Amino acid sequence: xxxxxxxxxxxxxxxxxxxxxxxxxxxxxxxxxxxxxxxxxxxxxxxxxxxxxxxxxxxxxxxxxxxxxxxxxxxxxxxxxxxxxxxxxxxxxxxxxxxxxxxxxxxxxxxxxxxxxxxxxxxxxxxxxxxxxxxxxxxxxxxxxxxxxxxxxxxxxxxxxxxxxxxxxxxxxxxxxxxxxxxxxxxxxxxxxxxxxxxxxxxxxxxxxxxxxxxxxxxxxxxxxxxxxxxxxxxxxxxxxxxxxxxxxxxxxxxxxxxxxxxxxxxxxxxxxxxxxxxxxxxxxxxxxxxxxxxxxxxxxxxxxxxxxxxxxxxxxxxxxxxxxxxxxxxxx
Amino acid sequence: xxxxxxxxxxxxxxxxxxxxxxxxxxxxxxxxxxxxxxxxxxxxxxxxxxxxxxxxxxxxxxxxxxxxxxxxxxxxxxxxxxxxxxxxxxxxxxxxxxxxxxxxxxxxxxxxxxxxxxxxxxxxxxxxxxxxxxxxxxxxxxxxxxxxxxxxxxxxxxxxxxxxxxxxxxxxxxxxxxxxxxxxxxxxxxxxxxxxxxxxxxxxxxxxxxxxxxxxxxxxxxxxxxxxxxxxxxxxxxxxxxxxxxxxxxxxxxxxxxxxxxxxxxxxxxxxxxxxxxxxxxxxxxxxxxxxxxxxxxxxxxxxxxxxxxxxxxxxxxxxxxxxxx
Numbered sequence: 001x002x003x004x005x006x007x008x009x010x011x012x013x014x015x016x017x018x019x020x021x022x023x024x025x026x027x028x029x030x031x032x033x034x035x036x037x038x039x040x041x042x043x044x045x046x047x048x049x050x051x052x053x054x055x056x057x058x059x060x061x062x063x064x065x066x067x068x069x070x071x072x073x074x075x076x077x078x079x080x081x082x083x084x085x086x087x088x089x090x091x092x093x094x095x096x097x098x099x100x101x102x103x104x105x106x107x108x109x110x111x112x113x114x115x116x117x118x119x120x121x122x123x124x125x126x127x128x129x130x131x132x133x134x135x136x137x138x139x140x141x142x143x144x145x146x147x148x149x150x151x152x153x154x155x156x157x158x159x160x161x162x163x164x165x166x167x168x169x170x171x172x173x174x175x176x177x178x179x180x181x182x183x184x185x186x187x188x189x190x191x192x193x194x195x196x197x198x199x200x201x202x203x204x205x206x207x208x209x210x211x212x213x214x215x216x217x218x219x220x221x222x223x224x225x226x227x228x229x230x231x232x233x234x235x236x237x238x239x240x241x242x243x244x245x246x247x248x249x250x251x252x253x254x255x256x257x258x259x260x261x262x263x264x265x266x267x268x269x270x271x272x273x274x275x276x277x278x279x280x281x282x283x284x285x286x287x288x289x290x291x292x293x294x295x296x297x298x299x300x301x302x303x304x305x306x307x308x309x310x311x312x313x314x315x316x317x318x319x320x321x322x323x324x325x326x327x328x329x330x331x332x333x
Numbered sequence: 334x335x336x337x338x339x340x341x342x343x344x345x346x347x348x349x350x351x352x353x354x355x356x357x358x359x360x361x362x363x364x365x366x367x368x369x370x371x372x373x374x375x376x377x378x379x380x381x382x383x384x385x386x387x388x389x390x391x392x393x394x395x396x397x398x399x400x401x402x403x404x405x406x407x408x409x410x411x412x413x414x415x416x417x418x419x420x421x422x423x424x425x426x427x428x429x430x431x432x433x434x435x436x437x438x439x440x441x442x443x444x445x446x447x448x449x450x451x452x453x454x455x456x457x458x459x460x461x462x463x464x465x466x467x468x469x470x471x472x473x474x475x476x477x478x479x480x481x482x483x484x485x486x487x488x489x490x491x492x493x494x495x496x497x498x499x500x501x502x503x504x505x506x507x508x509x510x511x512x513x514x515x516x517x518x519x520x521x522x523x524x525x526x527x528x529x530x531x532x533x534x535x536x537x538x539x540x541x542x543x544x545x546x547x548x549x550x551x552x553x554x555x556x557x558x559x560x561x562x563x564x565x566x567x568x569x570x571x572x573x574x575x576x577x578x579x580x581x582x583x584x585x586x587x588x589x590x591x592x593x594x595x596x597x598x599x600x601x602x603x604x605x606x607x608x609x610x611x612x613x614x615x616x617x618x619x620x621x622x623x624x625x626x627x628x629x630x631x632x633x634x635x636x637x638x639x640x641x642x643x644x645x646x647x648x649x650x651x652x653x654x655x656x657x658x659x
Contacts, residue, residue: 069405103438112437119404119441124428130394131429134401134409141357141383141407161424164394171389325439326473328497 009220014287017278018296020062020219021288024054024275025300027078030087033304034077034094034108038254042311043094045107046123048075052249055274056181057082059222060149060242063230067117069139069148071132073181074109074123079151084116087303088310097314104317105325125186126152126159129178133165136176136239147233148176154243155186157203158194166207169239177229178204178241181216183248188260204241216246217272249273336515338508341483342372342448344519345490346410350380353408356494359386359395360412369414370450370509396422396447400430400499403445408494413449416465416503430499431474442497446490452505452543452593453641459629462637464593466503466542467600470570476500477570478524479542481508483515485568488522496524505543505593524569527577533563536651537581539604540591541567544642548591551647558648560657570600575607582612587654589621591642596624618654623647 011017031049038047050057057078061070072079080090085101093100094108101113102121110121119135122128132150139146156162157180169176180200184191191198204211210232214225222244229240247269251258282288336344349356358373364387367374377385388395392413399411413419419426426447433441453462470477478493478500480486486504493500530545531552540548545566552562565581567573582588588608592601605620626640652658 101438102436102440105438106436110436112433112440114437114440119401120433120437122429124424127397127424127428130397130425131401131404133394134398134403135405136401137398138402138405138407141402142405160391161393161397164389164391165397167389168391168394168398325435325437327476328434328442329439 006215006218006221009218009224010285011220011282011287014282017282017287018292020058020223021275021278021282022296022299023058023062023082024219024278025296026087026303027054027057027081028275029300029304030081030090030307031077033308034091035250037094037308043108045109046074047094047108047254048252049250050075050078052269052273053181053183053216053246054078055219055222056179056216056244056246057151059219060179060226062223063226064147064149067144067146069117069119069135069146071119071128071135071148071150072121073125073128073152074121075153076111076121076151077108080111080113080118080121083113083118085111085113085118087307091307091311092314095311095314096316097311098317099310099314126156126161128152129156129161129165132176133168133174136169136174137172140172140174145234146175147230149179150176151179151181153186154180154182154184154191154200155189155194156180157200158186166204166209166239166241170208173238175233176239177226177233178209178239180241180243181246182243183246185248185252185260187252188256190260200243201241209239209241210237211241211243213243213245216244217274217277219274219278334515334517335512336483337510337512338483338486339370339372339510341486341515342490342504343374343376345487346373346376347379349410349491349494350376350384352491353494355406355408356410357384357386357407358410358412359388359399361388361390361414363387363412368412370506372509373412392418392421393425397425397429399445399447400425400433400443403443404433404441409445410490410494411445411447413447415461416449416451417460417463419449419465426469426475427472431472434498435474443499444494444497445499446493446502447499448502448504450506451503452507453625453630453637454507454543456632456634456637458632462630464625466570467592467594469501470600474498475571476524478502479568479570480504481542481545481566481568483513484519485522487515487519489524491521492524500524503542507543511546525574527568527574528566529563529581530566531562531564533561533585535561535585535587536655537563537565537585537588538591538647538651539565539567539578539581539588541570544591544593547642547644548647551644551651554644554648555651558652558657560651560655562651573604573607575611578604578608579612582608583615586615586617589623589647589650589654591623591647593625593642595627596622597627599624618656621650621654623650
């Protein structure tokens with residue numbers, strides 16, 4: 001996947017373009033700061049950053065309404081943020097503070113937020129797919145016109161739960177959009193080293209799920225494909241599958257020496273940085289001035305600075321609360 | 334009225350489907366086939382394929398879908414044909430159902446009920462004879478029910494469905510054909526307490542589920558030998574009813590735990606440890622245990638019988654702890 005953005009796609013107006021640019025920048029700046037904070041031992045555990053892949057979450061989540069449902073993976077800071085979870089609550093969670101979106105019980109890999117229908121945050125590869133199928137089933141059985149969007153990496157395609165879930169979704173004609181973020185490596189195992197058939201859309205199509213591949217570095221292409229798919233799903237056309245071809249610029253986690261890929265490959269993909277691509281395109285088309293860019297950067301940086309301040313001033317949950325939330329404290333309605 | 338255990342479970346499912354439109358049953362062969370153990374026979378005709386939902390052989394997929402549907406406001410009853418197949422869904426049960434509430438800081442409840450058949454005794458060989466309910470009782474976040482009577486077979490389900498957290502119900506395969514009297518209006522029962530099925534003063538026989546009939550028979554034989562055994566049916570393996578267990582042991586000062594699971598690291602070990610920790614100075618004898626032999630359950634009838642807790646072994650163990658060698 002090389003070259004600039006699809007020439008046929010343009011932001012529908014400068015405001016739209018700037019919005020998408022800002023969304024990607026917000027994720028980028030937050031995660032760059034997360035990496036620094038990890039190195040400073042403010043954040044512990046596993047930390048998986050999304051840097052390079054921001055166009056996927058930005059474009060897909062743009063196509064959803066507030067009542068829709070999102071299921072994500074352990075590389076989900078960006079999805080949580082763009083779904084509407086406050087940056088402060090995300091960072092406080094990584095700090096292990098009670099002000100975190102899960103009171104510090106989840107950490108980086110388990111961000112959840114009921115207010116935005118954000119169902120995690122799953123550290124078991126493919127573990128979120130059956131869950132998403134069930135959420136979509138509940139919507140369908142209840143007659144609610146909602147769409148469930150389920151993100152997962154291409155590594156999940158090797159898991160049985162991927163195949164079971166696509167089959168169930170198609171068999172039951174469920175309102176679900178499967179979003180495969182194909183960054184080419186399952187940790188350090190390249191797709192070609194783990195799959196006999198590397199055309200992932202073809203695999204999905206074998207379950208009678210409408211499926212196609214999208215340039216995952218082109219946020220406009222992502223948004224257009226996601227809108228098309230979400231509209232189709234919402235109109236009752238059954239499950240859809242989108243493969244977003246993208247790339248992880250950073251290591252898998254903070255413990256990854258990256259022995260499995262060449263630096264040149266990383267550099268080549270960095271030339272298609274989704275933020276740079278959109279920025280350049282808008283500049284060329286007169287949709288983004290230098291001042292606009294400075295303004296967007298500043299906005300993203302202010303948000304992160306405020307989030308850090310929020311997390312730093314967060315408090316620790318009393319140890320006496322340790323055994324809370326193993327079982328419910330209230331009866332179900 | 335006369336009822337079998339199977340009919341009692343079915344009546345419980347029917348009660349739930351009639352009382353709450355959010356309830357549906359899903360699993361392998363629950364619909365057109367009528368249930369592998371004929372538990373759901375006739376329900377497809379009564380409630381239709383949306384609510385009596387046949388699934389492919391995708392245990393992880395449909396158990397996870399049950400979790401998701403519960404999160405989405407439904408009240409699913411997921412039937413896993415047997416506990417042996419539940420191993421294919423362990424990821425969803427342990428990593429999602431049991432963990433979501435805690436991981437999400439109390440935000441997401443999983444009001445899901447999973448039913449499955451458990452146990453040996455029908456010459457089905459190693460892969461169809463597991464008793465792993467004690468294993469599941471190891472997991473915080475789950476509630477583990479082991480109905481042994483007709484009342485519990487019918488009444489535990491409704492209470493389980495009202496629970497905001499995931500509940501696993503283990504139905505021993507040897508119980509389905511047990512018949513007895515069951516009140517036509519038998520309703521919900523509590524899922525928190527153990528029950529004394531036979532009061533006695535000399536020894537506490539502590540058991541649950543499929544071994545209850547053998548323990549009751551053993552108690553009768555012991556009575557003939559002058560040993561007055563109390564039979565405590567645990568009913569719930571997680572959380573354990575410590576109060577009932579300790580009260581019984583405080584009264585009898587002797588106990589034998591009877592469990593079809595394996596001895597090593599099993600629920601019998603947990604029970605023995607709790608009795609020893611909390612009632613050590615009340616005891617007149619070490620806690621006895623009757624468990625399955627530590628082998629994959631064999632097919633041959635005589636070998637399988639030798640592997641499982643039997644009336645004879647229960648009687649012998651009770652005589653040993655009571656010092657009544659017969």
